[in-house]
Amino acid sequence: MGRVSTRLLTAAAQAPSGHNAQPWKFVAEGQRVRILPDLSRRLPAVDPDDHALFISLGCALENLVVAARGEGYNAEVDDTSLVGENSEIRVHLQPSETEDRHEDRLYAAIPERQSTRRTYDGRPIPSADLRRLDDASRRDGTGFHLFTDPGRIEPLIELVEEGNRRQFSDPAFVEELVAWIRFNPREVEGRKDGLTHAVMGLPSIPRWLGRFVMRKLVTPGSQARSAARAIRSSAALMLFTTDRAHPRGWVDLGRSFERVALTATTLDIRQAHMNMPCEVPTLREELRWHLGLGDAHPLLLLRIGYAKPMPRSPRRPLEEVLVKGSP
Ligand SMILES: Cc1cc2nc3c(=O)[nH]c(=O)nc-3n(C[C@H](O)[C@H](O)[C@H](O)COP(=O)(O)O)c2cc1C
Structure with missing residues (x-):
């Protein structure tokens, strides 16, 4: 995968997370990516049962799936190992011929999405x-x-x-x-x-x-x-x-x-x-x-x-979220 995996993981890491704690780690192995919780980034006061942590992992997973489709892969998700300390989500990537303009638009939206905390302009949404x-x-x-x-x-x-x-x-x-x-x-x-x-x-x-x-x-x-x-x-x-x-x-x-x-x-x-x-x-x-x-x-x-955008929120470099052994 090489460059593709870098693009997929960059997209995954642009996901939102509670307090921007970025509570994830990634392992990239050939056609498989694993997403693991980083329990050192828990938020015990606001999120004692870790539901926000796993919601954040779900956001990273969705970004990865959307990015995979945008890069010409089908992503098959195996979430059966989401139990206990060693929880992980496995994503298998298969080359795909199908093109989907809608998915491409979502892929392009990944770096644009943000939490916008300012006052909005009150206009209704059609x-x-x-x-x-x-x-x-x-x-x-x-x-x-x-x-x-x-x-x-x-x-x-x-x-x-x-x-x-x-x-x-x-x-x-x-x-x-x-x-x-x-x-x-x-x-x-x-x-x-x-x-x-x-x-x-x-x-x-x-x-x-x-x-x-x-x-x-x-x-x-x-x-x-x-x-x-x-x-x-x-x-x-x-x-x-x-x-x-x-x-x-x-x-x-x-x-x-x-x-x-x-x-x-x-x-x-x-x-x-x-x-x-x-x-x-x-x-x-x-x-x-x-x-x-x-x-x-x-x-x-x-x-x-509706509102003007706010400044962007930072993300840690990929080296920090890739588990050793990954490319
Ligand atoms: C599960 C979850 C809970 C969040 N809770 C809050 C919140 O209570 N208040 C808030 O202002 N932002 C909340 N956020 C937004 C994050 O702070 C935001 O995603 C993070 O700072 C990264 O910024 P970005 O979304 O602009 O990329 C939450 C995000 C997630 C995924």
Whole structure:
């Protein structure tokens, strides 16, 4: 594979991940690629059961599959080894003759996709485009819900605000978040991971000042209010659920989310996570009850709409995510 494998793994590593922790490792062996969780990059405060970690692996997998098709390969996914410490996803690549323009557009969208955390312009999304997002979300065992009506969005905003208040009142959550913020270009260059000051719309400051601001000036109330404003500037909310609260279900949800995110990118639709009520277990239950989701687990909530892009988020170089022995 050589150069092709480099392109496929670069695409996989451009996937989104919680706090941009990039919790993945890759092994490339001939026509086979393996994706492994990097458990040293867990987020125990915000993601104690690792569901966000496996969703992130699902995003990387979807990028890899889309990139493989774009490079002329069929990707056969074996996710039967997603159990316990030695979890891995195996992808077998077979040369393919089929051309698919739609897949090519998704492939081109991989480096363009981003989490856009700024205020949106309030324009509604045409219903034909919402249908395309809905089509892109389809995957067995996962659910997708769109909310465009302010009457349905307002109760969800209350849950987001409450989630924000609870998370920012929890010192372990704030400590973990601060540890993943890169407050100035020197920190960004040194680590090439985490949430940079630029993607969060913040000025470059020394770490001591960043810690002070995050601990003393960013209050649970101020965070809740700015999340509510951000949602009200957006066109819609979208929610992803899974029927299965285990790694295979989480990986599938990640694949569904990434396909929607790439499709949205091709339509100039921006997205940003508003996961707070999915991350606090009691609020997740409330969300499930409020929406009548039955046994489905609501795990990702995002706002979508139109806005200018933000600066890009960094990624670690491939050498750092390739397990030894790979080309
Ligand atoms: C499972 C998952 C959970 C995430 N949770 C949040 C979140 O709660 N808040 C947020 O602002 N971004 C969240 N993100 C977005 C990541 O921070 C983002 O993907 C990462 O910083 C890389 O940036 P990019 O998406 O622009 O490439 C999440 C992403 C994933 C995949």
